[in-house]
Amino acid sequence: MSETHFHLQPWSLPLPTTSVLVITAFGYSWGWLRLRSDFPDVIPTWRLAAFMSGLVSVWTAVASPLAALDHRSLTLHMVKHLLLMTIAAPLVLAGQPELQLLRLLPKHVIQSDFLIRRARWLIRCPHSWFCWLAATVVVIGWHLPVAFQLGMRSQWVHNVEDACFLLGGLLFWWPVVQPLPTATRSPRWSTALYLFMATLPCDILSAFLVFCNRLAYPYYLNATQLFTSSPLQDQQCAGALMWVWVTFAYLIPAVLITMQILSPARADSPKPEQSAWPTPAIRSLNDAEGEGL
Numbered sequence: 131m132s133e134t135h136f137h138l139q140p141w142s143l144p145l146p147t148t149s150v151l152v153i154t155a156f157g158y159s160w161g162w163l164r165l166r167s168d169f170p171d172v173i174p175t176w177r178l179a180a181f182m183s184g185l186v187s188v189w190t191a192v193a194s195p196l197a198a199l200d201h202r203s204l205t206l207h208m209v210k211h212l213l214l215m216t217i218a219a220p221l222v223l224a225g226q227p228e229l230q231l232l233r234l235l236p237k238h239v240i241q242s243d244f245l246i247r248r249a250r251w252l253i254r255c256p257h258s259w260f261c262w263l264a265a266t267v268v269v270i271g272w273h274l275p276v277a278f279q280l281g282m283r284s285q286w287v288h289n290v291e292d293a294c295f296l297l298g299g300l301l302f303w304w305p306v307v308q309p310l311p312t313a314t315r316s317p318r319w320s321t322a323l324y325l326f327m328a329t330l331p332c333d334i335l336s337a338f339l340v341f342c343n344r345l346a347y348p349y350y351l352n353a354t355q356l357f358t359s360s361p362l363q364d365q366q367c368a369g370a371l372m373w374v375w376v377t378f379a380y381l382i383p384a385v386l387i388t389m390q391i392l393s394p395a396r397a398d399s400p401k402p403e404q405s406a407w408p409t410p411a412i413r414s415l416n417d418a419e420g421e422g423l
Contacts, residue, residue: 144193151185151193158182161230173226181225187218192292201282202356204347208368211272211295215265216379219299223307258324261301266331268298273335275346282349302328306383319391325384332376339369 162178190196191213200207271277272291281291306321338346343362345351350361357364 144197147193148189151189155182155185158225158227158230165229173229177225180221181227184218184221184223184225187213187221188296191218192289199356202353204350204361204364204368205371206356208372210292211269212372212375212379214292214295215269215299215302216375219296220303220307223300223303258305258320261304262324262328265298265302265328268294270331270335275348278347279349282347319388322384322388322391325380325387329376329380332372336369336373336376339372340366 158181159178162173165172191210196206197210200210272281272294277291281288305324345361346365350364353361355361355364359367
């Protein structure tokens with residue numbers, strides 16, 4: 131008990147990271163309230179809750195006491211990565227932050243053709259194969275011993291590592307969450323296969339951590355252990371956690387999407403119109419600005 135208390139003492143609130151997240155939360159809330167007051171049907175309340183939950187997950191992973199303990203346990207280090215990629219990222223995307231950010235921009239910026247062209251390019255840029263590859267490179271690359279050891283010894287590199295996992299998660303979940311209808315060109319049925327394929331690299335990595343019977347990251351050999359388990363047992367626990375967590379996080383949405391596709395009600399329902407965002411949104415916001423809202 132005293133040992134755990136000892137490791138909790140060095141933690142202090144990271145003001146820069148926390149400030150950025152708080153400012154982001156206030157900015158999103160303000161944009162959401164303005165958009166909600168002008169167009170009540172554009173964005174529901176649950177998206178606000180999803181985005182805020184995503185920011186809380188990011189803070190938990192990078193600025194909470196959990197972040198200070200990842201140097202003592204590979205299992206907790208793995209929890210951080212999984213929080214960023216499989217919880218924070220999809221929740222942030224589900225909040226549709228692009229609409230709130232657009233609402234905060236000045237009128238002359240919203241009206242610019244440059245913004246419209248860049249926004250359309252950004253929305254249509256990520257393809258499923260690119261998103262899958264980017265997420266896989268992040269997961270495998272940062273778990274290579276050289277990169278992992280460097281991140282554990284340098285706080286700057288460690289921050290870059292956290293940012294990569296969040297960005298990789300955002301890219302990965304983009305075709306799945308589909309924050310905008312034009313964000314993907316793939317048929318919906320391929321999303322289930324996309325999620326299944328994403329489990330394979332994680333399964334390989336988790337199997338290696340569990341069954342290699344040697345310490346993959348010597349850093350933890352010299353670190354003061356947080357728990358009573360040995361560094362090798364901690365590594366095996368981290369690998370098992372990754373396998374179970376990723377299986378549920380990826381395969382459950384795949385099953386739900388498959389059930390939705392096979393649902394008889396889907397065949398009878400009319401096809402939704404393709405969104406032409408950002409043009410209609412920009413025009414609506416311009417009209418609201420012209421009315422002094």
